[in-house]
Amino acid sequence: MSTDRAFWKDRRFRMLALAAAAAAFLLAVTVLGSVWHDAALETDFSRKNLAPCLKYPFGTDWMGRDMFARTVAGLSLSIRLGILTACVSAAIAFVLGLSAAVMGRFADGAVTMMIDLVMGIPHILLLVLISYACGKGFKGVVIGVSLTHWASLARLIRGEVLQLKASPYVKIAEKLGKGKLYIAFRHMAPNLFPQFITGLILLFPHAILHEASVTFLGFGLSPEQPAIGVILSESMNHLAMGRWWLALFPGLFLVASVLLFHYIGQTVCRLIDPGSVHE
Amino acid sequence: MNIGITDRNTDIVDRNADIANRDADIVDKSKGVENDVLKVEHLSVSFTQYGRGLRRRTLHAVEDLNLSVRAGEIVAVAGSSGSGKSLLAHAVMGILPYNANMDGTVYYDGEILTKERAKRLRGREIVLVPQSVSYLDPLMKIGPQVTKGKNDAATREKSRRVLAGYGLSEDVEEKYPFQLSGGMIRRVLIATAVMETPKLVIADEPTPGLHPEAAKRVMGHFREIADTGAGVLLITHDLELALSAADRITVLYGGRTVGEAAAADFLCEEKLEHPYMKALCRSMPKNWNWDGYKLCDSGEILEYMRKEYGR
Amino acid sequence: MKLEAKNVSFRYTEGGRLVLDHVDFTVEEGERVGVTAPSGFGKTTLLKILAGYEKPLEGEALLDGRPVSEYRGYCPVQMIGQHPELSVNPRRKLKTVLDEGDWSGDFGERQRIESGLGILDEWKERYPVEVSGGELQRFCIARALGTRTKILLADEITTMLDLVTQGQIWGFLLGETMRRGLGLVVVSHSRELLEKVCHRIVEVDRKQEKNDG
Numbered sequence: 001m002s003t004d005r006a007f008w009k010d011r012r013f014r015m016l017a018l019a020a021a022a023a024a025f026l027l028a029v030t031v032l033g034s035v036w037h038d039a040a041l042e043t044d045f046s047r048k049n050l051a052p053c054l055k056y057p058f059g060t061d062w063m064g065r066d067m068f069a070r071t072v073a074g075l076s077l078s079i080r081l082g083i084l085t086a087c088v089s090a091a092i093a094f095v096l097g098l099s100a101a102v103m104g105r106f107a108d109g110a111v112t113m114m115i116d117l118v119m120g121i122p123h124i125l126l127l128v129l130i131s132y133a134c135g136k137g138f139k140g141v142v143i144g145v146s147l148t149h150w151a152s153l154a155r156l157i158r159g160e161v162l163q164l165k166a167s168p169y170v171k172i173a174e175k176l177g178k179g180k181l182y183i184a185f186r187h188m189a190p191n192l193f194p195q196f197i198t199g200l201i202l203l204f205p206h207a208i209l210h211e212a213s214v215t216f217l218g219f220g221l222s223p224e225q226p227a228i229g230v231i232l233s234e235s236m237n238h239l240a241m242g243r244w245w246l247a248l249f250p251g252l253f254l255v256a257s258v259l260l261f262h263y264i265g266q267t268v269c270r271l272i273d274p275g276s277v278h279e
Numbered sequence: 280m281n282i283g284i285t286d287r288n289t290d291i292v293d294r295n296a297d298i299a300n301r302d303a304d305i306v307d308k309s310k311g312v313e314n315d316v317l318k319v320e321h322l323s324v325s326f327t328q329y330g331r332g333l334r335r336r337t338l339h340a341v342e343d344l345n346l347s348v349r350a351g352e353i354v355a356v357a358g359s360s361g362s363g364k365s366l367l368a369h370a371v372m373g374i375l376p377y378n379a380n381m382d383g384t385v386y387y388d389g390e391i392l393t394k395e396r397a398k399r400l401r402g403r404e405i406v407l408v409p410q411s412v413s414y415l416d417p418l419m420k421i422g423p424q425v426t427k428g429k430n431d432a433a434t435r436e437k438s439r440r441v442l443a444g445y446g447l448s449e450d451v452e453e454k455y456p457f458q459l460s461g462g463m464i465r466r467v468l469i470a471t472a473v474m475e476t477p478k479l480v481i482a483d484e485p486t487p488g489l490h491p492e493a494a495k496r497v498m499g500h501f502r503e504i505a506d507t508g509a510g511v512l513l514i515t516h517d518l519e520l521a522l523s524a525a526d527r528i529t530v531l532y533g534g535r536t537v538g539e540a541a542a543a544d545f546l547c548e549e550k551l552e553h554p555y556m557k558a559l560c561r562s563m564p565k566n567w568n569w570d571g572y573k574l575c576d577s578g579e580i581l582e583y584m585r586k587e588y589g590r
Numbered sequence: 591m592k593l594e595a596k597n598v599s600f601r602y603t604e605g606g607r608l609v610l611d612h613v614d615f616t617v618e619e620g621e622r623v624g625v626t627a628p629s630g631f632g633k634t635t636l637l638k639i640l641a642g643y644e645k646p647l648e649g650e651a652l653l654d655g656r657p658v659s660e661y662r663g664y665c666p667v668q669m670i671g672q673h674p675e676l677s678v679n680p681r682r683k684l685k686t687v688l689d690e691g692d693w694s695g696d697f698g699e700r701q702r703i704e705s706g707l708g709i710l711d712e713w714k715e716r717y718p719v720e721v722s723g724g725e726l727q728r729f730c731i732a733r734a735l736g737t738r739t740k741i742l743l744a745d746e747i748t749t750m751l752d753l754v755t756q757g758q759i760w761g762f763l764l765g766e767t768m769r770r771g772l773g774l775v776v777v778s779h780s781r782e783l784l785e786k787v788c789h790r791i792v793e794v795d796r797k798q799e800k801n802d803g
Contacts (some may be wrong), residue, residue: 027717124613168677169677169678172677172690175642175643175664176664176668176733177664177692178690190681190682193677359751360722360723360750360751373729479603491780491781492628493628516752519780557693562756562757563753563782564757564782564786565782567757567760567786569764572761572765573757573758573765574757574761574764574786577757579760
């Protein structure tokens, strides 16, 4: 009993437990959604336009599709897409950020210019352009989101590496005759790792939200896919007829999963990089 | 050799008992004394700190610290970094960070100094001469910073007089902080502090980065403040500087009081009671003497202190 | 070996104030030289130039006739700074600080220096924030005393430490430099310290002297 109480008193443990619960929830949605992919597409006109009830907690739409299954499936698709694009983005960020910092002035100038370029154009605009140019659909969204989200993390990594290069302990290591590889792995990696992981996790919610937005605008996934963006844009036609459930629940779920990812990212940041937060 | 060490250890234990007795004496006597400007009893400050991952520890930064400052006196608190000296200043001023727990009592002018009372008095009767130059607003001229924005003739007249007293000419008022040297900035900070004729001045590391001559001059100014009847609490890591200016020295180690002595006692090791203070005395560069192996004999004092004081 | 600064000038920002203005300085192996000057007179900068961390704007810093900053591999000139907490990687255990030293497999030599500096085995498993400044500085000194070190530059290395630690560290360094015949440059604000440790004391001289310290 007393150990239980101590466990809950410790803010760190509480944070970790909440983050684990959030991760479990998101994982469950992802798995369940991919299993329910077919159920989400099943039409049954005998049950169309039902308001939320016990059997269909999120109601049904004008083709009699179960909105709960559709929401979970859509969210699952968004999360999987988000994770894929965030990872690609992070990889681009790592390579570009690192080369900017270590490959001399020309590389630094080029990468910095690209960062400024990408960050100077509104995300969603650039995303629409790239996605459209790549022929929309799954391919368009993946390329679009991946190519627009690396900039801020690349800038972070570049700054961090430049700072590390100038830090006294790296300069001392150079004078002690340590090679570039030793410095990169022993001195830089332990400092970069937490920043990179945190940055990667915090990319997820952005990527998810932007995938949903571009699909909502009609430049993303095709209408047959049970994506959150598709669900929301279709619901617009039916909102005026009082079918509020078509937009409310999918929208809430999208916001919730974005917030949960954000919370997980912050928790991880506090756990692996305590120096940045004093609490 | 072994016998020698055992001897010294029993010696240390005996002296500890002596010190404990003497401390009890001091507490008894001072109850009747009314002119303690500041009295700190059994002060403890602890923090909860988080490390990487799930590591957590409670850090007892200050433990059972006792100290008093009388009117007209400079009391120096000397200790290395991490001995809790800055926290002492913050505890008295009531400006500890939010995650700190404080225990013990602080008396100011014979009455308990609560957080609310400290808030009322700070900046007027109790002033802090801060450690860092960054306490000055970089975008504001010196003059208004010293007068705290008051623009009436009396205040300006006073600020001119105070600044002149510290050897700062009139044109300094028209300058910005970055145009002044380190020594001048310290003097501006002191001038700002004494504008309100305080009763208690707390100086937190007022001299780092200063040339010994400039530091001595700053110390001289604290003596002048004390001579006007205020109590000065001087917090510093530089024991030698403290000795040159203070009446009494309280030595801290690991957040605890090791002992208290008159500044003059440090001239002669025999007058000091605690072995750590003896070692400090022996370790001053002026007492160094190269014997082919070492400059001074501090024995196993650091090992002993680590064991006794837990860090 | 002979380390010399010839007619060295330095400023940190273009058009900024000259921190060093045509300074000459020499130290040889086996010699202990103290440097003193008011703050802001470029003592730290002079040491950084002598150690090869900064390149002078004018003049040169030569080790046996070759610019110090051009030495590749282990540099025979090592510098110890005032703030040990900045000189070690906060994310690595303290034993890695010792591992970085130049021991050429001579474990006995490393152990001799560790015990001479009073480094305890239990500290080696800790992170830098978990030990005191005095304990950390002992690691930094040990790291700089590798076997190929010939000249040691000490920039206010005990200013932030307590007197007992200061006495122990200087006692050890004096013995070590004598024993190995190292060159030693000491920057300190304490004239007494310099007089007890050094053969000679140099006042850094700056021509454009300001009137206030």
